[in-house]
């Protein structure tokens with residue numbers, strides 16, 4: 001493998017939870033040390049570009065705070081005192097505690113809790129095997145993709161879209177609700193190429209002038225949760241001015257006439273009030289689309305993290321259908337290719353041996369679940385044992401105050417398998433040290449592109465770190481589970497997946513390091529019909545039956561709009577909470593990962609909230625002042641920064657800082673809600689109303705510092 005790379009550079013894949021899934025070249029310095037990391041030029045989507053935080057990966061891999069040995073808590077829960085123990089003792093203890101919990105409350109009392117710290121199919125998904133074979137509580141994954149995927153599939157019937165590399169041959173690239181410069185830099189590579197090579201326009205739609213908006217030719221800054229209204233007004237203009245592609249609509253869509261009639265009352269004036277955008281801006285955007293039907297809508301996750309997120313995604317996807325953009329190379333609406341690969345992972349996940357009667361607990365509601373909310377527990381037993389891998393819920397999950405209270409429960413056993421002593425690991429009874437991507441074998445699947453990509457083990461992990469697959473297998477053995485996957489290596493499992501899925505084998509894929517799985521133009525542009533039973537794009541989705549990623553419909557939400565619309569169910573401002581908070585990602589962190597590396601910390605500086613100078617004025621908040629942000633869920637101490645690149649009434653706080661970076665220790669997710677979002681659940685991270693006040697406690701003199709507590 002690695003034919004065309006210099007001897008000390010090896011091909012790999014970025015393991016992080018990012019649509020770009022970059023093809024990397026990693027410098028190996030010696031058996032245990034990596035050096036430079038760069039993007040592979042040979043892979044056509046990565047095209048030699050990666051983000052700065054991963055280019056600095058050696059900082060994270062060789063960080064002095066990496067966990068190196070299994071640890072057992074001594075002293076108070078969360079008190080930070082641990083002693084080193086052997087792997088055997090640690091795993092025996094975990095197994096014993098899980099068996100004890102099961103004996104007391106039944107198998108559903110144990111909850112393997114995980115997410116996407118690594119996106120490797122073996123190291124991420126192997127934990128399913130543990131829970132399916134033990135009938136432990138299942139997890140309904142709601143924290144990230146639910147609203148976005150559901151909203152996209154509602155129209156198209158499948159999570160797949162036009163080849164993302166086609167952005168380079170578009171006449172217009174609309175980057176909607178994703179801060180691509182920060183969160184998936186490669187989108188910019190291809191969009192900017194289109195601008196350079198063919199004069200394409202780049203449009204960005206966001207709630208603040210982030211780094212992506214700054215690079216756009218047209219940047220629309222709207223109010224949070226109002227994208228459905230903008231989409232309707234754009235479609236209204238296209239119909240009104242004769243730019244709707246009627247031939248396409250008749251052939252490929254379910255109810256264009258009904259949509260046209262419905263949109264008559266949803267013009268730019270109507271949308272202007274809801275979005276805060278001037279009518280002229282909306283009209284200008286509509287004209288641009290009309291002139292350039294070869295438009296590529298690159299739809300992000302950000303604008304779906306609202307209580308109306310799924311319907312907004314569907315509304316925006318519908319614009320491409322009205323415009324007929326799908327039929328052109330470089331046109332259509334793309335969100336993710338994750339539904340495209342058709343991989344057989346059953347050996348890893350034991351999906352074929354899953355008991356569907358076992359409850360599926362909502363991942364985002366972990367705070368409610370651990371504090372005994374009957375509704376969130378779905379009528380089953382309390383959760384008394386957690387096995388956590390690949391995620392840091394005490395920082396990333398909504399309703400953080402409840403999450404913390406849950407983790408502090410004396411009767412809850414917690415094991416966390418981690419690379420660092422995260423806020424979650426710090427609450428554990430047993431902490432197990434994990435390898436990083438260059439220290440184990442795996443395979444990755446592009447969401448923002450179409451490659452399967454290998455990540456071979458390149459160096460030994462430090463200390464006694466162990467990969468997830470090894471830990472899960474060893475644990476299963478101690479729990480009395482015989483399973484053939486436990487006796488296989490990660491390398492063998494990757495090989496098995498590829499063969500079972502008719503995608504070759506490890507050695508074949510290793511020739512280049514990746515496999516281009518792009519379907520042909522007809523398929524990815526839905527030329528032979530959309531993936532719904534009637535082959536049509538649905539303006540009127542069958543919401544209750546839209547194929548949800550992994551659970552049935554929830555609700556009921558009787559008033560979900562039938563057609564694209566503005567659905568007014570967001571957590572709106574009120575007299576007590578005059579501002580709407582958006583908790584957008586920071587460029588140098590990836591969720592809570594990298595918030596321990598010096599390079600990232602020095603760039604992000606400190607937790608801040610961006611506030612419009614006019615709002616700051618009437619609220620009496622000086623630029624740089626310490627402030628408290630609050631709502632019914634709790635309050636958070638941070639600093640204000642005046643910023644005019646957003647609508648009055650919106651405030652932005654970037655990044656998942658360590659909770660300890662906030663005075664008082666309450667992180668930003670103290671303010672976000674875990675109430676499930678229509679129609680299949682999800683966390684509305686960018687949809688919270690808040691009040692803001694100067695931080696009284698910081699006004700005290702230095703000699704009165706002992707007063708600095710939880711004063712509001």
Ligand SMILES: Nc1nc2c(c(=O)[nH]1)N[C@H]1C(S)=C(S)[C@@H](COP(=O)(O)OP(=O)(O)OC[C@H]3O[C@@H](n4cnc5c(=O)[nH]c(N)nc54)[C@H](O)[C@@H]3O)O[C@H]1N2
Pocket residue numbers: 017018019144176177178179180182183184205206207208210223224225226227299300301302303304305306582584585586587588589590591686
């Ligand atoms: N640097 C960095 N990269 C990341 C991550 C990170 O934390 N940091 N996270 C990774 C993960 S897990 C994911 S899922 C992806 C997510 O990546 P994205 O798809 O980019 O989604 P978000 O990060 O949620 O938010 C992106 C943008 O949505 C905007 N937004 C919020 N509400 C609205 C709205 O109502 N309307 C509109 N139009 N815009 C809105 C925010 O202001 C923000 O600029 O990124 C991945 N990459």
Ligand SMILES: Nc1nc2c(c(=O)[nH]1)N[C@H]1C(S)=C(S)[C@@H](COP(=O)(O)OP(=O)(O)OC[C@H]3O[C@@H](n4cnc5c(=O)[nH]c(N)nc54)[C@H](O)[C@@H]3O)O[C@H]1N2
Pocket residue numbers: 017115116117118123143144389390391392393396397417418419420422434435436437468583584585590591592593656668669672685
């Ligand atoms: N306020 C707010 N909150 C958010 C978001 C937001 O936009 N705003 N975004 C949400 C989104 S989109 C997501 S996806 C979630 C993500 O939340 P998480 O999935 O919790 O993501 P990370 O914070 O990156 O934490 C992943 C952890 O996995 C560990 N890890 C990495 N690789 C491995 C491995 O191989 N083995 C083991 N055992 N551990 C490993 C890392 O050290 C890290 O601590 O956060 C959500 N939370």
Ligand code: SF4
Pocket residue numbers: 014015016018019020021022050051052054055183184185186590
């Ligand atoms: S852009 Fe995303 S996939 Fe690429 S290196 Fe950075 S975090 Fe990894």
Ligand SMILES: [Mo]
Pocket residue numbers: 017143144145
């Ligand atoms: Mo995510």
